Amino acid sequence: MDKGIENSNMFYQLLAESCEEKSLKWIQIQAEKIENSTEPNALFLAFSQASRYFKKETCSPSSTFEAKLQTQYANLEVSYWTLLQIARTYLVLKLPFEKEKWFKTINQLFETGDLYEQQALFAALPVLPFQKELIPRAIDGLRTNISLVFDAIALNNPFPATYFPEANWNQMVLKAIFMQRPLYRIQKLESRRNLALADIARDFAHERWAAGRDVMPELWRLIVPFVNESFQKDLEKVLATDDLLQVKAAVLAIQESDFLPAKTLIEKYPEIVKGIQKGEVTWESIGSEFQRTRV
Amino acid sequence: MYIDPHIHVVSRTTDDYEAMRKAGIVAIIEPAFWLGQPRTEVGSFKDYFSTLVGWERFRASQFGIVHYCTMGLNSKEANNIPLAEQVMELLPLYVGKEGVVAIGEIGYDDQTEAEDRFYRLQLELAKEVNLPVLIHTPHRDKRKGTIRSMDVAEEHGLDPKMVIVDHNNEETVKEVLYRGYYAGFTIYPHTKMGSERMVEIVKQYGPERIIVNSAADWGISDPLAVPKTADLMRKSGIPEEHVRLTTYQNALTAFGQSGQMDEQDWLNAPPLDQTKKMSGNSVLRGGQTPRVEGSSDFVEN
Numbered sequence: 001m002d003k004g005i006e007n008s009n010m011f012y013q014l015l016a017e018s019c020e021e022k023s024l025k026w027i028q029i030q031a032e033k034i035e036n037s038t039e040p041n042a043l044f045l046a047f048s049q050a051s052r053y054f055k056k057e058t059c060s061p062s063s064t065f066e067a068k069l070q071t072q073y074a075n076l077e078v079s080y081w082t083l084l085q086i087a088r089t090y091l092v093l094k095l096p097f098e099k100e101k102w103f104k105t106i107n108q109l110f111e112t113g114d115l116y117e118q119q120a121l122f123a124a125l126p127v128l129p130f131q132k133e134l135i136p137r138a139i140d141g142l143r144t145n146i147s148l149v150f151d152a153i154a155l156n157n158p159f160p161a162t163y164f165p166e167a168n169w170n171q172m173v174l175k176a177i178f179m180q181r182p183l184y185r186i187q188k189l190e191s192r193r194n195l196a197l198a199d200i201a202r203d204f205a206h207e208r209w210a211a212g213r214d215v216m217p218e219l220w221r222l223i224v225p226f227v228n229e230s231f232q233k234d235l236e237k238v239l240a241t242d243d244l245l246q247v248k249a250a251v252l253a254i255q256e257s258d259f260l261p262a263k264t265l266i267e268k269y270p271e272i273v274k275g276i277q278k279g280e281v282t283w284e285s286i287g288s289e290f291q292r293t294r295v
Numbered sequence: 296m297y298i299d300p301h302i303h304v305v306s307r308t309t310d311d312y313e314a315m316r317k318a319g320i321v322a323i324i325e326p327a328f329w330l331g332q333p334r335t336e337v338g339s340f341k342d343y344f345s346t347l348v349g350w351e352r353f354r355a356s357q358f359g360i361v362h363y364c365t366m367g368l369n370s371k372e373a374n375n376i377p378l379a380e381q382v383m384e385l386l387p388l389y390v391g392k393e394g395v396v397a398i399g400e401i402g403y404d405d406q407t408e409a410e411d412r413f414y415r416l417q418l419e420l421a422k423e424v425n426l427p428v429l430i431h432t433p434h435r436d437k438r439k440g441t442i443r444s445m446d447v448a449e450e451h452g453l454d455p456k457m458v459i460v461d462h463n464n465e466e467t468v469k470e471v472l473y474r475g476y477y478a479g480f481t482i483y484p485h486t487k488m489g490s491e492r493m494v495e496i497v498k499q500y501g502p503e504r505i506i507v508n509s510a511a512d513w514g515i516s517d518p519l520a521v522p523k524t525a526d527l528m529r530k531s532g533i534p535e536e537h538v539r540l541t542t543y544q545n546a547l548t549a550f551g552q553s554g555q556m557d558e559q560d561w562l563n564a565p566p567l568d569q570t571k572k573m574s575g576n577s578v579l580r581g582g583q584t585p586r587v588e589g590s591s592d593f594v595e596n
Binding site for chain 1: 341344345348349350352353387388389391392393394554
């Protein structure tokens with residue numbers, strides 16, 4: 001059996017766990033039509049109409065199931081997907097993998113998609129065939145100003161970290177900062193840190209300060225491996241604010257950095273350091289508090 | 296709460312959206328139409344249709360307004376036959392999408408042979424996908440065009456209850472209602488109806504199957520025409536229930552037949568998503584807060 005079709009059955013099992021019989025029956029009929037049709041219309045119709053049968057509730061797969069899925073697709077986080085997204089992914093995987101035809105059809109889906117259809121397609125990038133040829137599509141998708149669509153590519157998605165060249169990766173992270181999206185939900189954010197990105201992030205912070213605005217605290221995570229005297233000055237400035245969340249971020253950045261001269265700066269914050277050591281102050285806790293209270 | 300079941304918000308500013316929300320408009324329908332200037336490529340239609348189900352819907356949501364649309368090839372552009380044929384091939388991609396509540400605006404403009412052909416094809420499409428139809432009645436030779444639209448719809452076996460005949464006036468309303476269709480009235484200065492004439496029509500015909508809209512677009516028009524007309528109805532002593540039917544419920548009942556429009560979409564909407572609003576996107580930039588202003592208080596004829 002075709003790998004795509006075999007894997008698509010895992011998505012069906014996910015649906016089977018929480019959807020009504022009527023919806024499951026509908027999607028099975030559609031899947032068969034797509035597999036056996038030479039025209040793309042079967043997929044177009046089913047892909048759109050899936051919204052009539054599947055809800056925009058996040059799916060909650062059992063952890064064993066998610067692990068099983070991840071043996072096929074490394075780091076896939078379907079727990080962030082809605083049932084509707086899973087249904088649409090399942091349908092798309094039923095399309096025979098004949099490259100030229102496949103791209104013609106998929107391109108049309110991308111180009112005519114509504115908000116939620118685009119969300120489904122972009123989040124599904126890691127499970128689609130012809131991964132490398134899809135890189136331009138992912139990069140182009142990030143031009144959107146619709147957060148739902150941006151998030152589908154940038155957050156909880158292994159695709160960018162796996163395939164993006166450095167310049168595109170950096171543009172994505174910077175845009176996520178600009179749009180105040182939660183950086184901790186970008187996969188491999190740490191391992192793909194680079195000096196160019198650290199510089200861009202710092203410039204962005206300076207611009208915000210010049211305009212009298214706050215800086216998203218998660219931004220400082222990007223500079224950790226590159227802290228030097230110059231970055232240290234920025235961190236000192238963050239420590240001088242009276243915003244505890246900002247201060248926590250600066251302390252955490254210094255604590256994680258190897259730049260020894262900066263270490264004395266955090267001696268004044270034993271409570272925060274203790275929190276870091278206990279795992280209570282993390283980039284995730286800082287990022288999620290920021291999202292909850294400031295955005 | 297009001298519904299404006301006919302407004303071309305792609306042409307409107309964020310000031311309009313703010314004012315609409317402030318005036319109580321909770322949901323809108325944006326019919327696919329022409330754009331003031333004819334398109335010459337099918338790709339222009341594709342991007343326009345995608346905007347209706349994508350960006351514009353998102354833009355509306357940022358102001359707490361639920362956006363629906365209708366899909367169709369308008370009668371003016373049906374006269375470019377090679378292009379119209381390509382647009383017809385495109386339509387099946389869009390008609391099944393979420394929030395598409397009708398096939399429309401379709402019908403006649405100059406009542407040409409080409410218009411007739413594509414009108415009929417789209418009536419068949421509507422039947423096939425079980426969606427209501429929104430009929431645009433012509434500006435010129437209106438009465439005959441309106442009657443012909445209904446005759447042809449019936450010839451194709453459409454149930455009048457599934458058809459909204461729009462842009463009615465004193466000359467067309469009687470027959471449209473008598474034959475069992477929904478009758479849309481567009482409060483649009485100078486070319487269509489004024490609020491005061493609308494009040495008289497509701498007084499005369501009652502509220503059943505009458506739907507008020509603004510059809511606000513790129514021309515001199517008023518996105519607050521529905522709430523302003525409702526206010527004038529109240530001042531003129533029209534019962535509140537009649538106001539509710541003509542400026543809210545009838546539109547919901549008619550377009551709700553699509554299965555794509557549900558009161559819960561706005562009654563149970565998540566609170567305005569500030570994440571999306573302030574930063575996740577960008578109709579508001581860097582710390583702007585929504586501004587609310589009013590304009591004049593009635594729609595002149």
